[in-house]
Amino acid sequence: MMKIEAIEVKNLSKHFFPSMKERKRIRMQQEGSEKGTKNNIIQAVNNINFSVKQGEIFGFLGPNGAGKTTTIRMLTGVLKPTNGSISIYGGNIWKHPIEVKQILGHVPEEANVYMDLTGMQNLYLIGKLYGLSKSERVNRAEQLLKQFELFEKGNLKAKKYSKGMKQRLLLCMALMSNPKILFLDEPTSGLDVKSSRIIKKLIKEYNENGMTIFITTHDMDVANELCHRIAIINQGKIISLDTPDNLKKLTQEYLAIDCHFIDTVNVNEIKELHSIIEVQQNNSLYHIIVKDINVALIELVDFIKTNDLNVKQVSTNEPKLEDAFLKIIERGVEN
Amino acid sequence: MIIKDNEEIFSEELKSERFFIQVKRSFAIAKKDLKIYYNKGPVVIQGFLFPLILFFAFTVGRNIIPIYLISGLMAMVMFMTSTSIGPVVFPWETRSKTLERLIACPISIKTILLGNIWSSFIFGCVFSIVPLLLGILFFGLWASINILIIILGIIVASLAFSSFSLILSVPPTDMPANTMILTILIKFPILLLTPIFMPIHAAPYGIVSPLTYYTDIINVGLGESSAFGPHGLLLDFCILILFGLGFTFLAFVLHGKTLQKRFRG
Ligand SMILES: Nc1ncnc2c1ncn2[C@@H]1O[C@H](COP(=O)(O)OP(=O)(O)OP(=O)(O)O)[C@@H](O)[C@H]1O
Ligand SMILES: [Mg+2]
Numbered sequence: 001m002m003k004i005e006a007i008e009v010k011n012l013s014k015h016f017f018p019s020m021k022e023r024k025r026i027r028m029q030q031e032g033s034e035k036g037t038k039n040n041i042i043q044a045v046n047n048i049n050f051s052v053k054q055g056e057i058f059g060f061l062g063p064n065g066a067g068k069t070t071t072i073r074m075l076t077g078v079l080k081p082t083n084g085s086i087s088i089y090g091g092n093i094w095k096h097p098i099e100v101k102q103i104l105g106h107v108p109e110e111a112n113v114y115m116d117l118t119g120m121q122n123l124y125l126i127g128k129l130y131g132l133s134k135s136e137r138v139n140r141a142e143q144l145l146k147q148f149e150l151f152e153k154g155n156l157k158a159k160k161y162s163k164g165m166k167q168r169l170l171l172c173m174a175l176m177s178n179p180k181i182l183f184l185d186e187p188t189s190g191l192d193v194k195s196s197r198i199i200k201k202l203i204k205e206y207n208e209n210g211m212t213i214f215i216t217t218h219d220m221d222v223a224n225e226l227c228h229r230i231a232i233i234n235q236g237k238i239i240s241l242d243t244p245d246n247l248k249k250l251t252q253e254y255l256a257i258d259c260h261f262i263d264t265v266n267v268n269e270i271k272e273l274h275s276i277i278e279v280q281q282n283n284s285l286y287h288i289i290v291k292d293i294n295v296a297l298i299e300l301v302d303f304i305k306t307n308d309l310n311v312k313q314v315s316t317n318e319p320k321l322e323d324a325f326l327k328i329i330e331r332g333v334e335n
Numbered sequence: 336m337i338i339k340d341n342e343e344i345f346s347e348e349l350k351s352e353r354f355f356i357q358v359k360r361s362f363a364i365a366k367k368d369l370k371i372y373y374n375k376g377p378v379v380i381q382g383f384l385f386p387l388i389l390f391f392a393f394t395v396g397r398n399i400i401p402i403y404l405i406s407g408l409m410a411m412v413m414f415m416t417s418t419s420i421g422p423v424v425f426p427w428e429t430r431s432k433t434l435e436r437l438i439a440c441p442i443s444i445k446t447i448l449l450g451n452i453w454s455s456f457i458f459g460c461v462f463s464i465v466p467l468l469l470g471i472l473f474f475g476l477w478a479s480i481n482i483l484i485i486i487l488g489i490i491v492a493s494l495a496f497s498s499f500s501l502i503l504s505v506p507p508t509d510m511p512a513n514t515m516i517l518t519i520l521i522k523f524p525i526l527l528l529t530p531i532f533m534p535i536h537a538a539p540y541g542i543v544s545p546l547t548y549y550t551d552i553i554n555v556g557l558g559e560s561s562a563f564g565p566h567g568l569l570l571d572f573c574i575l576i577l578f579g580l581g582f583t584f585l586a587f588v589l590h591g592k593t594l595q596k597r598f599r600g
Contacts, residue, residue: 039386039509089344098353098441099345106439112432116371128363129440173436180344277471 004090006181006212007052007075014082016042016068038242044070046236047084052214058209059227060216063324067236068216069109069327072185075214076106086179105179107170109186109216111142115159119150119169122158130177139178142171149198164195171199175206182206184215188222192211200226220325230329240328247328256317257288257296262310269307274300284312349380357446364442364450367456371422375427377511382419383519386412389526399532405470407531412466414526414546415591417459421500422514424451425590428454429509429597437588444594445587452497453584459493470557479558484568488552495545495579501586507596535562545578 023040045067052058060068073079075086077100079095085100093100093132120141126138145151158166167187174182175211184203184248188196203226207213217223221232224244232240232247235250262283270279270288274282275296277290292318371380389411394404428434435449467485472498503518529546530538535554541547547573550563561567 045411073435073598078435080595089346096345098357099347101439101441102346103344104439106436108432108435108439110432111436114371114433115431118369121370125363125367125438126440129442130359131441132359170436277513316551330592 005051005087006054006056007050007058007214008087009048009050010085012045012071012074012086013043013082014045014067014079015046015082018042043236044082045074046138048233048236048238052212052233055207055210056207056228057203057226059223059230060224060233061218061230062216063296063329066233068233069185070130071184071233072106072108072214073215074181076104076108077101078108091263102177103176103180105174105182106185107167107174107182107187110183111170113158113169113173114162116153116157118157119145119161120154121174122169123172126173126176134176140176140178140211141163141172144175144295147202148172151290164191168190168195168198173203178213180240181212181214184213186217187215188217188219196222209313230249232325237309247325255290255293257290257293257300258315258317259288260284260312260314260315261286261302262312265307265309270300270303273303275299284324358481360442360447361446361449361453361563363558364447364478365453366436368420368424368451368454370426372423372454373458375423375511377423377515378419381515381522382416382462386415389415393532397402399530401470401476402533402554402557402559403468403473403532405474405476406550406557407533408466408469409463409553410529410546411526412532413459413463413489413549414493414496414522414529416462417455417496418503418518418522420455420458421451421497422503422518423511425504425597426508426511426514429507430511432595438594441555444591446562447592448501448586450581451501452494455497456490459497460489461491463493466526474588481556481558485553485556487572488556491575491579492549492582495575495582498579498583499545500590502582505586505589507593509597522598525543548572548574 018040028235048067048071050058060071064069064259068081072083075088077097080094088100105251113119114125117125123141123144125136126217127140141150141154145154148170148171150168151166153161153165158169171184172186182203187199187203191199200222202203203213203215205207207226213226215222215226224292227244229243230247265278265286267281267286270276270286273296275291276288276299277291280287280289282319288296288300297316300314303309367449371462386408389409391583393407399407430435431554438444471480500518501520504514506514506517508514525546526546527546528540529550530541531550532547535541535547551567552571552575556570557570561571563570
């Protein structure tokens with residue numbers, strides 16, 4: 001028997017018809033450039049294809065307005081696609097919304113808990129809406145509040161919670177029904193270290209216990225640390241889909257040397273060196289992008305000696321996922 | 336059948352089971368509505384302040400016989416309270432960003448609307464007791480009262496007006512105040528067309544207002560005879576039930592259409 005993917009998306013598109021106000025704004029933007037719109041339609045998601053395997057953490061990465069939230073809203077049955085098909089374990093969320101939603105958990109972007117209810121009441125409400133029995137509700141709520149370090153505050157109204165606590169409560173709500181697939185739309189954005197660390201740790205744990213997780217984020221560390229595969233989306237299209245390591249390899253042909261000079265140095269003089277591709281100056285820090293690290297270091301030492309410069313610190317850098325991301329986005333725009 | 340190979344993933348209920356499951360979940364929605372909305376501005380203004388102000392505006396300086404005083408007050412309180420939560424829930428939840436979480440739950444928009452109807456229904460019933468007690472305690476209406484008719488009237492009318500009030504939040508705005516304007520533009524004419532604090536036949540245009548039929552039920556329950564002849568009471572109930580069913584159906588259809596517009600990027 002063929003194994004069914006947790007999520008399978010084919011030719012998925014979502015177009016919005018802008019309101020009068022937005023149409024005006026778009027027309028002003030478009031003066032000179034042609035950007036993502038055709039006949040005044042906003043193409044938020046434009047014919048994307050991908051599948052997510054059972055037990056995988058799948059990341060969706062992209063700049064603001066790329067279409068991440070729109071995609072997640074279609075996958076969770078909130079927005080109706082303009083085109084294409086979504087299958088969740090072979091089930092069609094638009095034909096059988098109740099049955100399919102029953103196995104999903106969702107933390108929407110900018111979502112909120114009910115401020116006038118306590119943390120516990122928020123969880124009970126969700127438990128009831130997913131059809132948990134009373135004892136299941138009580139046990140599960142207690143277990144989750146403890147895991148997310150909210151148990152002492154469980155009987156406090158949510159309006160007294162900090163932002164990080166609200167986000168953790170939202171995660172508890174999404175996990176209340178022990179879903180097969182968990183959707184997270186920027187779960188750590190704007191949170192302090194403590195909250196985002198708890199959240200990251202538990203995402204990992206739940207995944208190790210078999211939960212499939214679909215996550216969108218701007219946070220490269222989150223993507224790098226958690227995701228098994230990452231899709232990069234820009235202007236409604238997936239422009240790259242691979243493991244974090246493979247994405248990083250894209251930048252491996254280039255390396256960077258970070259050099260702190262005590263004296264001021266003319267950027268153009270460094271650029272004239274043979275093996276150096278690009279130099280970015282930030283106060284006394286020079287971020288030097290090079291082709292061959294050995295040749296570049298020798299050249300740089302020569303340069304320092306002949307100009308009699310004082311150096312505070314030199315370091316070479318691994319390519320970061322962030323560099324890969326920027327590079328892919330840039331290339332996508334050029335094409 | 337969702338898909339043959341995935342029986343262990345999706346649980347499938349029979350159609351009848353699915354209906355009861357959704358009704359049960361709508362009670363959870365109603366409980367949440369009652370906990371959250373009883374003290375929200377638009378609800379308080381429409382549910383308490385307006386009835387109070389209108390009561391004095393209608394009655395001060397007029398000599399009104401007790402039955403019409405109580406039935407008029409009951410009609411006004413019923414209409415105002417049972418229509419106070421319905422228009423607020425959707426814009427409020429859109430604005431406070433709780434709607435998307437709710438829609439992603441395994442419930443349909445009908446379940447949410449049904450939950451809103453229950454909560455408005457309870458609101459309407461509870462507050463109808465106040466003027467009724469007033470009538471019994473201060474005006475000695477106890478002697479001629481038919482409590483069964485009154486209770487049935489309260490139940491049917493608060494269900495009917497609750498479902499009617501859902502129509503007022505169909506426009507996909509996230510400002511509760513916006514629906515207030517629509518609410519006032521529609522609710523006040525209905526109230527003004529209803530012959531309250533006076534005999535129903537004194538105002539023949541009253542037949543266009545659904546509230547007239549509730550007033551008639553209460554008049555009968557307090558010992559009057561129906562303004563609509565020997566089968567008047569039956570007519571009253573039939574009209575309110577049809578009114579309620581019609582607007583429930585309309586709310587299901589129209590909210591289904593505007594729901595998507597509530598999720599902006
Ligand atoms: N309901 C809507 N009506 C009109 N346009 C919309 C709507 N929702 C989203 N958009 C537009 O679609 C595009 C994609 O938006 P989306 O919210 O999916 O981006 P995103 O990748 O989640 O961005 P962010 O990182 O800012 O969250 C944007 O240009 C947005 O303005
Ligand atoms: Mg987003």
